[in-house]
Amino acid sequence: xxxxxxxxxLRRNLTALVRDLVRELHxxxxxxxxxxxxxxxxxxxxxxxxxxxxxxxxIERAFHVHxxxxxxxxxxxxxxxxxxxxxxxxxxxxxxxAVPPSxxxxxxxxxxxxxxxxxxxxxxxxxxxDRLHLTVLQxxxxxxxxxxxxxxxxxxxxxxxxxxxRDVSPGDRVGLMLPTxxxxxxxxxxxxxxxxxPVPIYPPMRLSQLEDHLRRQTGILRNAGACMLIxxxxxxxxxxxxxxxxxxxxTVASVADIEASASxxxxxxxxxASATALIQYTSGSTGDPKGVxxxxxxxxxxxxxxGATMDASSADVFVSWLPLYHDMGLIGAWLGCLHYAARLYVxxxxxxxxxxxxxxxxxxxxRATFSASPNFGFExxxxxxxxxxxxxxxxSSLRMVANGxxxxxxxxxxxxxxxxxxxxxxGRAMAPVYGLAESSVGLAFPPLGRGPLIDRVDRxxxxxxxxxxxxxxxxxxxLEIPACGQPLPGHEIRVVDEAGYELGERREGRVGFRGPSxxxxxxxxxxxxxxxxxxxxxxxxxxxxxxxxxxFVTGRxxxxxxxxxxxxYPQEIEEAVANVPGVHKGGVAVFGVADRGSGTERVVVLxxxxxTDQAAxxxxxxxxxxxxxxxxxxxxxxxxxxPPRTVPKTSSGKIRRSAARDLYQSGHIGPxxxxxxxxxxxxxxxxxxxxxxxxxxxxxxxxYAAWWWIVLGCAFVAGxxxxxxxxxxxxxxxxxxxxxxxSLATMGIPLTIRGIETIPARGAVLVFNHxxxxxxxxxxxxxxGEPAIVAKRExxxxxxxxxxxxxxxxxxVERYDVSASLxxxxxxxxxxxxxxxxVFFPEGTFTRRAGLSSFYLGAFKIxxxxxxxxxxxxxxxxxxxxxxxxxxxxRSAISIEFGAPVLPAGTDFQSIVRLRDxxxxxxxxxxxxxxxxxxxxxxxAPRPT
Numbered sequence: 001x002x003x004x005x006x007x008x009x010l011r012r013n014l015t016a017l018v019r020d021l022v023r024e025l026h027x028x029x030x031x032x033x034x035x036x037x038x039x040x041x042x043x044x045x046x047x048x049x050x051x052x053x054x055x056x057x058x059i060e061r062a063f064h065v066h067x068x069x070x071x072x073x074x075x076x077x078x079x080x081x082x083x084x085x086x087x088x089x090x091x092x093x094x095x096x097x098a099v100p101p102s103x104x105x106x107x108x109x110x111x112x113x114x115x116x117x118x119x120x121x122x123x124x125x126x127x128x129x130d131r132l133h134l135t136v137l138q139x140x141x142x143x144x145x146x147x148x149x150x151x152x153x154x155x156x157x158x159x160x161x162x163x164x165x166r167d168v169s170p171g172d173r174v175g176l177m178l179p180t181x182x183x184x185x186x187x188x189x190x191x192x193x194x195x196x197x198p199v200p201i202y203p204p205m206r207l208s209q210l211e212d213h214l215r216r217q218t219g220i221l222r223n224a225g226a227c228m229l230i231x232x233x234x235x236x237x238x239x240x241x242x243x244x245x246x247x248x249x250x251t252v253a254s255v256a257d258i259e260a261s262a263s264x265x266x267x268x269x270x271x272x273a274s275a276t277a278l279i280q281y282t283s284g285s286t287g288d289p290k291g292v293x294x295x296x297x298x299x300x301x302x303x304x305x306x307g308a309t310m311d312a313s314s315a316d317v318f319v320s321w322l323p324l325y326h327d328m329g330l331i332g333a334w335l336g337c338l339h340y341a342a343r344l345y346v347x348x349x350x351x352x353x354x355x356x357x358x359x360x361x362x363x364x365x366x367r368a369t370f371s372a373s374p375n376f377g378f379e380x381x382x383x384x385x386x387x388x389x390x391x392x393x394x395x396s397s398l399r400m401v402a403n404g405x406x407x408x409x410x411x412x413x414x415x416x417x418x419x420x421x422x423x424x425x426x427g428r429a430m431a432p433v434y435g436l437a438e439s440s441v442g443l444a445f446p447p448l449g450r451g452p453l454i455d456r457v458d459r460x461x462x463x464x465x466x467x468x469x470x471x472x473x474x475x476x477x478x479l480e481i482p483a484c485g486q487p488l489p490g491h492e493i494r495v496v497d498e499a500g501y502e503l504g505e506r507r508e509g510r511v512g513f514r515g516p517s518x519x520x521x522x523x524x525x526x527x528x529x530x531x532x533x534x535x536x537x538x539x540x541x542x543x544x545x546x547x548x549x550x551x552f553v554t555g556r557x558x559x560x561x562x563x564x565x566x567x568x569y570p571q572e573i574e575e576a577v578a579n580v581p582g583v584h585k586g587g588v589a590v591f592g593v594a595d596r597g598s599g600t601e602r603v604v605v606l607x608x609x610x611x612t613d614q615a616a617x618x619x620x621x622x623x624x625x626x627x628x629x630x631x632x633x634x635x636x637x638x639x640x641x642x643p644p645r646t647v648p649k650t651s652s653g654k655i656r657r658s659a660a661r662d663l664y665q666s667g668h669i670g671p672x673x674x675x676x677x678x679x680x681x682x683x684x685x686x687x688x689x690x691x692x693x694x695x696x697x698x699x700x701x702x703x704y705a706a707w708w709w710i711v712l713g714c715a716f717v718a719g720x721x722x723x724x725x726x727x728x729x730x731x732x733x734x735x736x737x738x739x740x741x742x743s744l745a746t747m748g749i750p751l752t753i754r755g756i757e758t759i760p761a762r763g764a765v766l767v768f769n770h771x772x773x774x775x776x777x778x779x780x781x782x783x784x785g786e787p788a789i790v791a792k793r794e795x796x797x798x799x800x801x802x803x804x805x806x807x808x809x810x811x812x813v814e815r816y817d818v819s820a821s822l823x824x825x826x827x828x829x830x831x832x833x834x835x836x837x838x839v840f841f842p843e844g845t846f847t848r849r850a851g852l853s854s855f856y857l858g859a860f861k862i863x864x865x866x867x868x869x870x871x872x873x874x875x876x877x878x879x880x881x882x883x884x885x886x887x888x889x890x891r892s893a894i895s896i897e898f899g900a901p902v903l904p905a906g907t908d909f910q911s912i913v914r915l916r917d918x919x920x921x922x923x924x925x926x927x928x929x930x931x932x933x934x935x936x937x938x939x940x941a942p943r944p945t
Contacts, residue, residue, distance in 0.1 A: 010063075011037070011082050017062060018078055021047070021055055037079035043626050045078075046635050056354045057384055059085065067354075105131060108314045110307070110340045115273040116296040118192055120339055125153035134337070134344040136182055139351055140361035145182040149341075152185060159190025159255065162262035166251055168228060170195030170268050173279065175221050175229040175249075176325075177201040180348040183255040184324050185334070187230050190258070192277065195268040199224045199279045199291070200325040203232070218245040220281050223289045223524055230255060273297040279523050280327050280437045291523035292437040299331060301516035302440035303339050305488035306332065309445040310370065310400055314341035317397075319368040321352035321359050321377075327441040328372060328405050342370075356380045357389040360420070364393045372402035372433075375409050378416045396424035400448060404433040407553070407594075410480040413452045427451050434484035434551055438538055440517040444485035444493060444551045447930075453483035455552055457506075464693065466508040468545045468552065483550035486930050491515030492849050493551050495544060499698055500534060501705075501888040504880030505850075508545045508554055512537040549850045549930035561592035561601050570657060576627045577605060582620045584608035589647045589660035595637075602637040603628075606660050606669070608644045617641055642669050701890070708747050708889040715743040715777075720800075723807045732808060733786045740781025748891060749881065753782055755898035758871060761785070762835035764901070765863040765870045767919060769852055769927050770841035771879035774894075778875060779839065782896050788831050789839040790859075813858070832866045842916070848884040851932035852924050860904075860916040869901035870915065872922045897926060 019035050022045050033045060041047045047055060056067060059081070065088035075081050108131070111123040124131070129150025136144045147155075168174060174191045176198050178184040191198040201217050221229065225248045229235070233254040242249050277299055279291040306312075318337050322329025324346075337344040345366045352359050360381065363371055403413070417427040428451040434444040446453065459479040461469040471478045487493045494502050495509040503509045514537050521529035532538055544553040561570065570590035577588045587608025592601035607624055611617050621639050628636045646669060648659035663669055722735035744751050759766070766787070768775065779789060788811050796802045796812040805812075811828055832838050840859035843852070863870045877894035899922050905911050924931055 007086065010085060013062070014059065014082055014085060015078065017058055018045070018055065018081070021051065021058065035078060037077065037082065039078045040076055041078070041081070042629055042635055046625060053353050053356065053380065053384055055081075063088070105314070105343070108341045110304075110313070112304070114300065114339075116270055116275070117277055117299065117335065117338075118189075118270055120300070121149065121153050121156070121189060124149040124338070124341055128341075129153070131341065132343055133341075134185065134334070134346060136180065137345055137347040137351070137362060139347065139355065139358045140365055147182060147185060152189060155186045155259070156189035156193050157267060158259055158262045159186055160193035160267055161265050162258035162260070163190060163194040163196065163228070164265050164267070165261055165263050166228065166253070166258065168194050168196050170270075171276075172196040172227045173199050173224040175199050175201055175217075175224065175226040175231075177203050177217070177229060177231040177235070178255070178324075179203045179232070179350075180324055180346055187255050187258075191230075192270070193267050195270055197276045197279055199226060199281070200330060201281070202323060202325040218242070220289045220291070221246045221249060224279055224281075224291060225524070227251070228253065230258065233257075270296075273300070278330075280330075282437045290525060290528055292519045293521060293523050294437075294440055294519055298440050298517050298519065299335060300339070301490065302331065302442055302488070303336050305490055305515075305517065306442045306445060307336060307340055308489055309448065311448055312336065312340045312342060312370070316340065316342040316369045316399075317345070317366055318342055318370045319345045319359070319363045319366055320371060321347050321349055322372060323349045326405070327437050328374075328402075328435075331441040332372060332402070332435075352377070353380070357385045360385070360390070360393060360395065360423075363395060363398065367397040369397055369399045370401070371398065372404065374405040375403055375407060375412050378403060378412050379409070382412070382415055382419060390423055394424045395420060396426065398426060398429045400431050401429050402431050402433045402445075404435055404484070407555075408432040408482045408484065410452075410454055410482050413454075413482060417452070432482045432484050434553060436540055436542075438519045438532065438540070439491070439513060439515065440519075442488055442517070443491060443513055443515075443540075444487050446483065446485040446550070453550065455481045455483060455547060457481060462508060462554070466697070468506040468508060468547060470506075481552045481554060483547075484544075484553055485551065486549045486851075487513070487551070487849065488515070488517070491517065493546065494537065494848070495546055497698065497701070499702075501701070502848075502883055502886045503545070504883070504890040504892055506545055506547050507890070508543060510557065511540045511542045511544045511551065511553065513540060514538060546850065548928055561590070561603055570655075573605065573628055573632055574655065576630070577607060577624050580620060580623045580627055582609050582611050582616065583624070584610070584644050586649075587644060587647050589655050589657055591657045591661040591664070593661065593665065603632070603634070604661075604664055605636045605639045606647055606664060607639060607641055608646055609641050610644060611641070640664065640669055704748070704891055705889050711743055711746045712777075715739050719780075720804055723804050729786050729807075729809050736780045736808075737782075740777055743777070744781060744894070750893045751778070751781065752893070752895040753897075754895070755900075756782070756784070758898050758900055759784060759837070760869070760901070763832055763837075763866075763868055765832070765838045765840065765859055765868050766873050766898075767840045767842050767855075767859050767870060767923075768873040768875055769923050769929075770843045770846040771875060772846060772882045772884065774878040774882045775841070775846075775875055778878060778894055778896055783837065783839065785837060787839050788828075788836040790828070790841075828862050829866045832862065832868050838862065838868075842920075846879075846884055848879075848886070849932070850879060851930045852920070852927055853932045855916050855920045857912055857916055860912050860919070864904040864907045864912050864915060867904060869903050870919055871901050872899040872919050873897070874899070874923055874926045876928060899923075899926070 015035055022033055022035065035045070039045055041052065059065070060067060063085060065085065067084055067088050075084055108128055111120040114120040114123050130148050133147050133149050133152055135146040138144050163174070174196050176184070176187055176191065178187060188198050199220070201220055221242070226246065227248055228251040229242065229249060230253060233256065236252050236254060236257070242252055273296045275296060276293055277296040278294045280294060281289055281291045318333055320329055320333040322333055324330050324334065333346065334344060336342070345362055345368070347358065347362060356377070362368070413430055413432065417425065417430050421427055428449045430452050431446050432452055433442065433446070435442040455468065456471050456473070456478045457468040458471050461467045462479060491513060492515060493511060493513045495507065495511055496502050497509045512534065518538050521532065541557045542553050543555050543557055544551055546552070573590045574588040577583060578585055589606040591604055593604055595602045605624060605628060609617070609620060611620055621641065624639050625635060646663070648656040648663065719736055719739050722739065723732045726732045726735060741751070768779070776789070779787070786809065788809065791805060791810050791812055793812045795805060811831060813828070828838055838859070842855035842859050844856050847853070860870065862868070874897040875894070877892045880890055880892040881894065882889045902915065902919055902922070904915050
């Protein structure tokens, strides 16, 4: 067979392979699609980035070749695929992909004293300039470039001089639209060294899309007021076009251009940690972009909090395919590695999408300890990687692989850990996490090495009543929700209802947060900034609930569609599709539908039209498909044509996307319809039920709160009168016990008491976890005899509380540690010897955050020196009933449990510390809350490599 006939056969076989895939993707449209060499892969054939991955895998397996990632990524037509196939090399043998010897790098500390990102880089460059910082990969075996700390600092300073020579001033915003490359890292820090603010924008997947892509980014560039755009050399010719669209933009240049124009100028000295370090855009390119303003202090606080939770050090290795324009790849992967001097190996997202096994092999080859991906990335590995692709792979070096940036699938967690566990992947390394750009990137991480924690809750209770009621493994209506971790050190998460009142444990509501990583707002968008803040709390626009210290996210409030890690915004797509001839104006709804097969969301476009001719409808679908691809940067999964008046709307004409999704999923879209008034009545009635339930629940909770305070007020008055009137302490305490129990019962709070028989009649020390002001009421209603509940000295000076507490013979001590005062210690010891029960809250105070804080030594010193037994006490439910910093009580069952006595083993300091730790562990094991002492760890010491 000659070469020409061989090439003809290759083209025929490739065309047949493409046709089969198109038929699978679009069975209804495929008969209208002609596959020619000039057929465009995305626009004509509807093969998006995920389907392109499948196509490449099929080509490589059918023809036993290895296709270059860059050539495949830039292929526009079927003819381009043929050319790439003709030039392809033999299939890569992964079995021979041996682990190269790792460079011997000495352990170094993190830049823990740095106040800005510039100081972080300068700190490392001054101490170990030749240390390898990052390596850019084309695939698992091909290195495109690398940078040491010294090289990055030197090139970035030169870049900064070039920017200043082009009139970039401190505070200016500079757009950064580059693919994953050495140039991106140099440009980012060059902008910072010049005192300007980088604005990362995602680059086009193919250079042929550059002009259209830049047009779609003008909304971001305008909002940022960018004075310059740094992009690929091919983009320079579009400077005139962008200059007309973005008034502030004066220059479009490449990294090479700017470095070449550098002249020796003095760089500004940035020392202000509150200066803006980055504007991270989270919204669409048109309409109303939202640029999250992040300072150097925000970023470093987030990096250090995540690093403390991950126990990060210079011995770690991070392998990433995450895009650098996204916070997870930019901050979590790169800047985190920069701070801790960990090595980073980074590849293009396109390389991963085309050949997902390259990510796993890179982790094998470079012995990665950390990595991360959105959920769809794990699903892509499950769906597209065969066992033959994994021969010889070893993933046992991993310590944590974060799953975040989009909803986490329980099934994905299980399938990934089970399948790749056969290749050494540690199940405990899989870590569902929670974060958002408004918190820099990370907000909640699970403890290192815990593995996925899955909550099984009653589906009806959650969907109807907002209660995450646990069910057993045999629950028929169970909904499984993964824990997304506990708040990072120094950060707090809360869940509130529709009125803004904080909800208790296992109650679903809006998720809010605060902490040092939190943005100060959106750039040049005061309206959205005001919507973001509720006092000093920020709204995440997510729904979820807290349980055992973990946040469980149940869904997004907004209509954002997350498609393969990319945020799609329905409004801009709807507006574009509405301009297609034949589409009913205002009759387009775009929404996402969960796709369990891919682990991400399917994009569905519901379009109203009067067209009935089949050819005209097929043409309309094809045009709408092309428009969506242009606007969203990815093809839709399905375009559904429907008669006019199908799309549900509010009375003001606003598209009801959730109702449109429900209509689509019900299968009731089509010509066979009921009258319009009947449809509207059903839709209205369908939405009225949940709304009435929400209003009823809010009204009931408000009435309960009012009743709670009335009962508490009456109990307080009755208690004060009893204490002041009754002659003896024994009678006063007996009255308080009765008043406390009646009050709790009247409030509708069930109180469960366990182990009270372990309390001796005389002489003992009781220590309790401290969660709420309600703890005092619970103890008053529970403890026998005349307990000496140790109170802070400030209460003795209060006009009302002071006399009452003195009548109860309450001892007052220094606020946190009674051992700080010898007189206090002597007084308490005397009370104990007299037979009083000493009662301590060794945490010293309580916080709104669930968890057990560190214990102070005072109570244990008293017990050891007086040779008294210590009884650990566990109070549950009071934090839910009345959380710190809020005064809206919630109905909650409360329990108090008394453990077995623990006897002191000595009076020396080490014995007192051991006694404290032993009792604390007993309380921690039973309180059902996380260990806050573990979450606030010092900067980890460097581990040897």
